[in-house]
Amino acid sequence: MATSQEKATLSPTASGNPISSKTSAAAMATVIHPVLDPLSDSPPSATTKTTAATPVMARAQTCHPLDPLMAAEIAVAVSTVRAAGKTPEVRDSMRFIEVVLVEPDKNVVALADAYFFPPFQPSLLPKTKGRPVIPTKLPPRQARLVVYNKRSNETSIWTVELNEVHAATRGGHHRGKVISSKVVPDVQPPMDAEEYAECEAVVKDFPPFREAMRKRGIVDMDLVMVDPWCVGYHSNADAPSRRLAKPLIFCRTESDCPVENGYARPVEGIHVLVDMQNMVVIEFEDRKLVPLPPADPLRNYTAGETRGGVDRSDVKPLQIIQPEGPSFRVNGHFVNWQKWNFRIGFTPREGLVIYSVAYLDGSRGRRPVAHRLSFVEMVVPYGDPNDPHYRKNAFDAGEDGLGKNAHSLKKGCDCLGYIKYFDAHFTNFTGGVETIENCVCLHEEDHGILWKHQDWRTGLAEVRRSRRLTVSFICTVANYEYGFFWHFYQDGKIEAEVKLTGVLSLGALQPGEVRKYGTMIAPGLYAPVHQHFFVARMDMAVDCKPGEAFNQVVEMNVKVEDPGKDNVHNNAFYPEEELLRTELQAMRDCNPLSARHWIIRNTRTVNRTGQLTGYKLLPGSNCLPLAGSEAKFLRRAAFLKHNLWVTAYSRDEMYPGGEFPNQNPRSGEGLATWVKQNRPIEETDIVLWSVYSLLHRVTTFQVVLTISL
């Protein structure tokens, strides 16, 4: 075991998916894995026995404090807030952007883990004067709601306490009580799918728009696609005093293909600005006539269209079978696999959240690795200065919601083998509860060889295959699909992978026009260059028992030794570590030339060689924003300016661009502002913000060849 772990640390980790040579994008995964900490396989020590006398408390709740809100809880939270509206007008105009669990303090999680939910782990209990704190019950769960008032254009945040009247198993219900509410001035909350649909209908009904389409030879409005995009913030005209969308227009052709790719026919030259609060077109201009790209025979992506209905007829069946079932065990949202255990959560904004990640390590027991892992933001800035592309810099988590836009997965297509699916619940705009069935997928994968050695004298070989546990979800944001995967490996490695796929956001060109800022991919059709940035927030807990805050981050760079009498052959090099002492010092960028990486280590726990235990963060290939430093989107996305940020944990610091990036007029809100406190991080509860990106320059196809990052 110890040996295989070391091998894995030595081998560079690449993502599991082939990178197409058709894209210039490099693809690597962000990886964290343990730093050379020899594991012991000796039997469990007395730690588990000392707790035998601890009284086992009755369970006060039927769900773990970190379980996502159940549909019933969401419904009660919504009705509680609605009932608190002062007038019928206020109640009627409430729109529900987001209803999520208020995640409890970490000590509540520890208590629940230790007492109320299997597996029973009393060693996790916080202690007072050497004795465990014995709770009698858990605090009530709370929901946090972001509510948009469609009449007053006001955004408010509410907290509702949810009390379980009867256990859910007995057909129980909940009662809600408003704990707090506040209006948040000068913001626009994320857009909702219902608004998008309404906006499309309004634009299609707008007579000057119909006239503009007629000029382009389009009379059948059923073929027209109006994709509302958030306006970002480019000047005071985009201020959040109005709720705005600036749609992009596309047009399908008449064809019998069931999924005709309308994104391959952008309609350019039409400026539309929609007031999303009142659902009216407030600006319209037919600026220039750009011919629609001709219908390209290669535009559609069904096998029927492109290959006569056959998808690689020369491939014989390959079956993934697990005749004895999977090796994981799931209890509610708790997952146990090999030596890993963690909890699964889900939010409308982030999608999949992974809590309380720990590794069972022989006599060392349950060794925590992280409190909470998720993708908290992504930004896609386009590199073409022409209208409308310069405005395309979507914040797909903060302006739309990765979780809200997730879709149901299908066994046999999206996932193979023995699958455990988790449903996800959220509210729609008007407060109804919606469920995405089979939203999060959990399954095992064979991952090739983990370790191998052959003794050249005897010819005897030993091989270990690598098995990984993969938790994932996929969301669709208009034309794009994003698949988010967290892989857990048997050697202690955790890998976060994003697969980018779907259909490209394209532009049309005038006859003979060539543009520097993209690639012509079909006659009259052009793919603007752009970047995709993802921000993984990793609230770490390396070897930290509950209540402990003993983590720090060191940067490692490999240095070439100076020539001299100790280096006469000039071959010497060595890793040099630098402790990141404060938040401002910890704004770091990648440097592949010095093999730069970062280690999150425990300041008080050592391995058998006396070195501090830790996890290594390997950022993969990466880049920084390729826009000028004064680019407008960087006001809202200052967090993209570095590849790594480290902060001292603060429970309200969740979203690197602030909670409401949509039309945000404030500069540098979020991460870039928090770090100005310059809190010491030499020994604390550490949060890592890993920003990684991909340059997407397409060279041929209209669909996105799946790219792993």
Ligand SMILES: [Cu+2]
């Ligand atoms: Cu792309």
